[in-house]
Amino acid sequence: MTEIRVGALNAQYGHKQAPHAAKIIRIFEAENLDILLITESRDYNNELAAQARKKGYRLLVHREGHGSDQCTALVRDPEKVGRSFTFKAGRGWFRRGGGTMAPMQPIAVRYDGAWFVGVHAPVQAWVATRRGRRWIGPILRRVAYRGFMRRLRAFARRRQGPLLFIGDWNATPDERGMYSPNWLREQIDGEFARPNETTGHGEIDFGIKRGMKLKTPVKAYFPTNFPGDHKFIVFTVSY
Secondary structure, eight states: OOEEEEEEEEOOSSSOHHHHHHHHHHHHHHTTOSEEEEESOGGGHHHHHHHHHHHTOEEEOOOSSTTTTSSEEEESOGGGEEEEEEOOOSOOEEOTTSOEEOOOOOEEEEETTEEEEEEEOOSSSEEEETTEEEEOSOHHHHHHHHHHHHHHHHHHHTOOSOEEEEEEOSSOTTOOSTTSHHHHHHHTTOEEEOOSSOSSSSSOEEEEEESOEEOSOOEEEOOTTOOOSSOEEEEEEEO
16 A cells, blocks of 8 residues: 655745745655645746755656646655646636736646646636635636636546545635536545645635545645745545
8 A cells, every 4th residue: 555645835926936945845844745736836946946856856847838837746756756747727818907817737747656636726716705605707717617627527537546636726625516626526436635624715725536545634734934825735645
């Protein structure tokens, strides 16, 4: 049986590269992680990759088009990486004030015999209300989110064996209906790996696993001296 210590972290844009990358490495080591899926990684990729190499780790990053280097993966043992790539999932949308926003491409990593996929779902398709999040966002946001979830479903259906989607879903496990995280969980016969608490904007950071057992509770917290509006989540799975 294989056990993997996995985490997900929103790096948040706009900080000084070297010290921020060092903080990410410290979190990785403090939790003794095997793999860390990072979102909003773009500003730190060069520095983080260099610092990881000095430690014997590896940052998996792909620069194949707009949005492809936003989601990355930091791995402890590069020899356990079978394959990694990013893929387009959904379309973009118009920004407020002009311009367009490209969706962040999920990163897929085959690590130690299982698939780990870091995700950052389109924002504001599921809108927070007093009665929970509802599918009432702008039409292009909903179109983008629908494409995103369909692409994740297709990814899972084409691959056998253990799999984990993890990251920022911009929706919670409690939403119901087409294209909610729960819809995806049902479509792939999966289970949630959730902290059961807010991760900064509601419980929007969590995992959907298939073919894995949760060996520890999902822990969510704000790391010391790490800026950001999302909690770091961490847990151990076995398969």
